[in-house]
Amino acid sequence: MVDEKELREAVEKTVKRDDVKYVVGYEKGTYGFQVTPCFAYKSEDADKFIFSPLCVHNLAVFPMLEEKPPLRRGEEPDKRKVGVVVKGCDSRAIVQIIQEKGLDREKVVILGIPCTGVVDPKKLEAKFPGKTKNAEIKDDNDKFAITIDGKTSKIAKDELMPDKCKTCEYPTPVLYDILIGKEIKGSKKENYKEIESFEKKSLKDKWQYWEKQFEKCIRCYACRNSCPLCYCKECMVDQLDPQWVRRSVDVSENTAWNLLRAFHLAGRCIGCGQCERVCPMDIPLMKLNKKIEKEIKEMFKYTAGVNAEEKPLLAMFKPDDPEDFIL
Amino acid sequence: MDKMILSKNDLSKLIEELLKKNKVYGPVKSDDTVLFEEIKKPTELYLDYLNSEVPPKALMLHQTETLFKFIPGPKGKIEPVDMDEKKVIFGIRPCDAKSFAILDHVFEGDFDDPYFITKRKNTILIGLSCSTPGTNCFCTSFDDSPAASKYVDILLTDIGNNYYVEVISDLGKQVTKAAGKLFKSATESDTKKKKDAEKKAIDMISRTQKTDKIVEKLDKIFENRFWKDVAFKCLGCGTCTYLCPTCHCFDIQDESTLTKGARIRVWDNCMNPEYTIHASGYNPRPARANRVRNRIYHKYNYYPKNFDVIACVGCGRCIDLCPVNIDIIDVVTKAGEVKP
Numbered sequence: 001m002v003d004e005k006e007l008r009e010a011v012e013k014t015v016k017r018d019d020v021k022y023v024v025g026y027e028k029g030t031y032g033f034q035v036t037p038c039f040a041y042k043s044e045d046a047d048k049f050i051f052s053p054l055c056v057h058n059l060a061v062f063p064m065l066e067e068k069p070p071l072r073r074g075e076e077p078d079k080r081k082v083g084v085v086v087k088g089c090d091s092r093a094i095v096q097i098i099q100e101k102g103l104d105r106e107k108v109v110i111l112g113i114p115c116t117g118v119v120d121p122k123k124l125e126a127k128f129p130g131k132t133k134n135a136e137i138k139d140d141n142d143k144f145a146i147t148i149d150g151k152t153s154k155i156a157k158d159e160l161m162p163d164k165c166k167t168c169e170y171p172t173p174v175l176y177d178i179l180i181g182k183e184i185k186g187s188k189k190e191n192y193k194e195i196e197s198f199e200k201k202s203l204k205d206k207w208q209y210w211e212k213q214f215e216k217c218i219r220c221y222a223c224r225n226s227c228p229l230c231y232c233k234e235c236m237v238d239q240l241d242p243q244w245v246r247r248s249v250d251v252s253e254n255t256a257w258n259l260l261r262a263f264h265l266a267g268r269c270i271g272c273g274q275c276e277r278v279c280p281m282d283i284p285l286m287k288l289n290k291k292i293e294k295e296i297k298e299m300f301k302y303t304a305g306v307n308a309e310e311k312p313l314l315a316m317f318k319p320d321d322p323e324d325f326i327l
Numbered sequence: 328m329d330k331m332i333l334s335k336n337d338l339s340k341l342i343e344e345l346l347k348k349n350k351v352y353g354p355v356k357s358d359d360t361v362l363f364e365e366i367k368k369p370t371e372l373y374l375d376y377l378n379s380e381v382p383p384k385a386l387m388l389h390q391t392e393t394l395f396k397f398i399p400g401p402k403g404k405i406e407p408v409d410m411d412e413k414k415v416i417f418g419i420r421p422c423d424a425k426s427f428a429i430l431d432h433v434f435e436g437d438f439d440d441p442y443f444i445t446k447r448k449n450t451i452l453i454g455l456s457c458s459t460p461g462t463n464c465f466c467t468s469f470d471d472s473p474a475a476s477k478y479v480d481i482l483l484t485d486i487g488n489n490y491y492v493e494v495i496s497d498l499g500k501q502v503t504k505a506a507g508k509l510f511k512s513a514t515e516s517d518t519k520k521k522k523d524a525e526k527k528a529i530d531m532i533s534r535t536q537k538t539d540k541i542v543e544k545l546d547k548i549f550e551n552r553f554w555k556d557v558a559f560k561c562l563g564c565g566t567c568t569y570l571c572p573t574c575h576c577f578d579i580q581d582e583s584t585l586t587k588g589a590r591i592r593v594w595d596n597c598m599n600p601e602y603t604i605h606a607s608g609y610n611p612r613p614a615r616a617n618r619v620r621n622r623i624y625h626k627y628n629y630y631p632k633n634f635d636v637i638a639c640v641g642c643g644r645c646i647d648l649c650p651v652n653i654d655i656i657d658v659v660t661k662a663g664e665v666k667p
Contacts, residue, residue: 029652029654030646030652030656031462031463031646034652034654035652036651037560038560039559039560057651062560065563065615069614126359130461216360218390218569219565220564220565220568220569220570220596222562222564224564225564225650226562226564226650238599246580246582247578247580247582247591247593248391248582248591248593249390249391249593250391274650277650278562278564278566278650280380280566281360282358282359282360
């Protein structure tokens with residue numbers, strides 16, 4: 001478990017630097033179990049920073065969301081860095097974006113947190129519905145200690161963790177400037193069990209399954225906006241001329257959107273699971289991403305977001321790349 | 328207003344009666360999602376729900392609505408759409424029903440919107456009071472109640488073995504008349520049971536939004552830094568607007584192939600940067616702070632100025648599902664406390 005005092009000290013130290021604009025981290029939210037992204041602009045702001053298994057958001061999205069309004073005449077652009085608090089998975093998003101040259105390594109200060117697994121808010125809500133009062137969760141080895149109105153109960157992590165944490169290979173951030181706490185060695189292995197069992201279904205069953213899922217999509221694009229790797233200046237789905245995807249919200253256009261997005265993340269998705277977390281219609285988007293990740297791992301031995309020096313998958317060619325999928 | 332009771336055992340008979348002459352829509356559960364969908368038999372209904380994921384505004388203002396169909400080209404022609412479907416929305420919550428009354432101001436006025444108005448006229452609303460409001464419900468902040476009857480044609484309230492039935496409008500009377508045998512007059516003890524159920528539900532609502540003089544207060548803080556701070560964590564997705572029962576912005580597009588096409592109207596949302604972008608490339612709301620502020624002002628300032636009603640019903644959907652916990656109860660309450 002991360003020492004919050006150490007975290008706050010690191011935030012304070014970072015935000016005090018002349019070359020840092022602000023630090024983004026987590027604070028307690030407005031009700032129940034909620035935790036929300038927060039920003040420190042000056043050293044006092046560091047006091048509100050927390051870290052708990054409720055810190056599910058991938059904050060690597062915030063440097064990518066930075067707005068650059070047109071400058072007034074004579075105005076200099078703000079070239080200062082952004083500090084970001086990251087877990088293992090979140091750090092991989094930063095690494096991947098750096099690989100793609102979407103972000104300059106010099107533009108971020110990474111405050112890494114070795115993570116022992118977060119909770120899945122949807123599983124938590126199902127287990128403890130409608131908690132408005134003070135509710136907190138602490139890490140307790142292989143259990144989560146959940147305190148609601150002063151009463152604490154302990155629940156096995158496996159019951160509440162999202163799937164991504166159950167097979168997490170990188171609990172410690174792969175890239176950081178400051179590490180808060182001690183490094184944790186990854187002991188789990190991604191086995192793609194769920195994907196393998198899904199692969200065994202017939203084509204018809206698979207299609208039916210996805211049709212039912214995509215029918216629900218309301219095209220709010222929360223999946224895209226919460227994704228650190230979805231940082232195109234203009235998303236293909238917003239483009240009007242040519243209009244790649246129609247505005248009609250029906251199963252055909254929704255399928256186009258969701259599949260296009262999955263393919264645009266091929267070799268880039270680092271599996272933080274934000275898209276699935278934020279989807280208001282509960283579409284299991286990680287199933288698409290994991291399937292592509294698995295294929296890529298098998299064919300090209302490539303894992304996205306582990307080494308900032310490496311070239312992105314789609315930007316490198318090796319003479320012995322497999323070709324059997326080319327017709 | 329007629330006050331009656333309906334035995335819970337007779338509910339399916341009532342639905343079957345309604346199905347004879349109308350299309351019936353109601354809350355239907357599939358996996359973990361509850362949505363308002365057409366039902367063919369009473370057993371499809373799922374009445375033990377809090378709020379549907381997508382509000383029933385989707386039945387009045389379809390997310391994708393065909394305005395008319397056409398055949399393009401010099402020999403082209405226009406084909407109007409049939410709008411005369413008679414329908415019943417069964418089990419709608421008072422807050423969602425209120426949203427229809429709020430939307431009326433936009434769709435009937437200087438320019439009537441035939442699509443919305445026709446649907447509204449042809450729809451009977453049979454409401455179901457909320458007995459266990461959720462964490463983020465705050466309808467009471469607008470002097471409404473989880474068992475408010477004024478926005479529906481008939482309101483049912485669970486009072487144990489029976490539903491307490493309040494018949495509000497003439498449309499509602501037609502329904503109770505047609506299925507007259509199913510209803511009995513309510514006794515005073517039934518009325519008391521309804522009041523108790525209503526009070527119990529009101530007491531369960533734990534959150535309050537402070538909206539006192541909010542119109543004037545917002546007038547003074549348009550340029551305040553507060554909005555930048557609120558919006559800084561906004562991801563810019565459309566969850567809050569699409570799931571809001573009163574958000575009603577739309578975009579109109581022609582979608583066609585070489586031989587056929589349709590003019591469609593689709594939901595749009597003001598969190599989207601291209602929402603206000605001009606043909607010149609200029610965008611009057613270039614930053615997320617401008618867009619988040621606009622959503623709040625539209626509901627709590629412009630709407631009350633134009634129509635004398637706050638365009639929020641307190642259903643809590645945007646709070647429940649915001650990926651970054653932008654909480655409209657908190658934002659508006661705090662906005663009221665900002666020093667201009």
